[in-house]
Amino acid sequence: MDKILDIHHSWGALSSRKRIQESAGNNELQIIWQQELPNKDFSKAVYMMDEWLTRADANGGNYQLAKPTSAVDMCIDKSGEILHKGKTVWDGAWNNKTDGECTKLMPFYQGSRNVAGDDIAGDVFFCTLIPVHQAISAGFYGENNMSPYQNELEKIFSKGVCDYSQPDRARPANL
Known part of the structure; x- marks a missing residue:
């Protein structure tokens, strides 16, 4: 920040x-x-x-x-x-x-998107979602141990969090 x-x-x-x-x-x-x-x-x-x-x-x-x-x-x-x-x-x-x-x-x-793994260009229209527990297991949060916050995160991000290693789901083909 x-x-x-x-x-x-x-x-x-x-x-x-x-x-x-x-x-x-x-x-x-x-x-x-x-x-x-x-x-x-x-x-x-x-x-x-x-x-x-x-x-x-x-x-x-x-x-x-x-x-x-x-x-x-x-x-x-x-x-x-x-x-x-x-x-x-x-x-x-x-x-x-x-x-x-x-x-x-x-x-x-x-x-916040960069910290979450998005490229500095920040041009993802619609990211692929991954369940919070998988994001924690995959090390998405770096050195921060997010396991104690998993339940709270799952309530906030009930559909999952962005997996910026995956392709953009809504980027127009002509861009």
Whole structure:
């Protein structure tokens, strides 16, 4: 869980990135900027996006050619100074790489589905269910001994819990 519980969860950036990579084959048109709190000045990001979109409009909509040199992944300190930037700064467990410099400083947390075993993309429409007792036996809960809570979990999840190792049961074929 992120330290500040609001709609601006850090793992959403990685979820988007993973979906874009799976769809487009790369993430050249998505950048991640994160700043230490308090992050009150968004003007650099707004100016960069304005430059990018204006240049793309002038280039017939070619966003790749219009991309400003400042449009790179980065992490920023409280005063607005760039700490680290580049293609690998947000690497980490999500893409099976060593943590990048920004990930080390500003780690990405997970949502409940990720903790339960879902991929960071979080794009499962309808998961395959498994009975709680089987999930406990299979080690779905990692180092947490959930046996004392089995009855309570079975009441809450009477139809079972998601087994994210199984295929999506409702994903449209055209996606």
